Amino acid sequence: MNLREDANRHLDHPPARGQSFVYAAEQRLTKRLAEGAPRWIAPAHLSLIGAGGAALAAAALVGCDAWPELVWVVPPAMAVNWxxxxxxxxxxxxxxxxxxxxxxxxHVAELFSHITLIIAYGFSPFLTLRAAAAVLVCYLLFSSYAYIRAATRHVQQMAYIGLGVTEFRILVAFWPFAAIALGVPESLHDHLPAIDVAVIGLALVAVLGLFGKLLKDGRSIAAASAAAASNQKK
Structure with a gap:
């Protein structure tokens, strides 16, 4: 048994793809959608369609400042993205x-979609640029950690505490309506809007949780490596 196999045997791995709340139902639905796709549509075409949906939603979010009725474009555009x-x-x-x-x-289309949408929210009436920057930092940190885990532990964790990409899309699609109901657009001109306090606070908690997970994984890997080295000496 080599070092990698021994480490994998000792580590408590999550499923190959971290599962979100809607993962199982979504997999059944997307399988049917894929089976029903016309033969002339290639996978890359769908990736491009998804990126186009994100670009349309982002344009609508930014345009809501001048044309509030564009808010109704966001959910269908996010459905196309999904x-x-x-x-x-x-x-x-x-x-x-x-x-x-x-x-x-x-992966390129997904990365483009998420970053474009987060930045667009910063220039929309539904989030400040500060709050959007905090969300973007969290997204980049969690994405980087997911790629590190995929490269070093061969685990593709696509969700954390049950929240994954689809839940993110749902939030992007319907946050404008929640923000309007909460009076966020009217509060954005305050010196320190409540939405900034809430988003930045949640971002700090998320980052601390990520570093805690990083330390936990580091200790697990170190313990597995030490056990593997000990077994090799015997």
Whole structure:
């Protein structure tokens, strides 16, 4: 048994893909969508459609400052984003075309979508630029950690405490309506809007939780490596 195998045996791994609250139902739905996709649609086309949905939602969010009625464009645009970026990889798998290009198109489109949407919220009437910057920092930290885990422990954790990409899309789609109900647009001109306090506070808690998980994983890896070294000496 080599060091990597021994470490994997000792570590308590989560599932190969971290599961969100809607993961199981979403997988069944996207499988049906992939099976029903026309033959002329390629996985990369769906990735592009998903990115286009995000770009449309971002444009509507920014435009809401001048044309408030554009808020109704955000949910359907996010539905397009969801369809494109949840059906592209299942479509590739169903056709036996799990090429690096399909995976690259998906991840680039998803990264573009999330960053564009977060920045757009900073220029919308529903979030301040400070709050959007805090969300962006959290997103980049959690994404980086997910890629580190994928590279070092061969684990693709796509959700934390049950919250994953789809839950993020739902929040993006419906936060404008919640913000309007809470009076957020009227409060954005305050010296320290309540939304900034809430978002930045939650961001700090999330970052501290991430560092705690990082330390826990580091101790687990160190313990597994020490056990493997000890076994090799015997």
């Amino acid at each position: 369809y494109g970026l949840t059906a592209d990889l299942p479509l590739a798998r169903s056709r036996g075309d799990e090429s690096p290009g399909a995976g690259m198109a998906h």
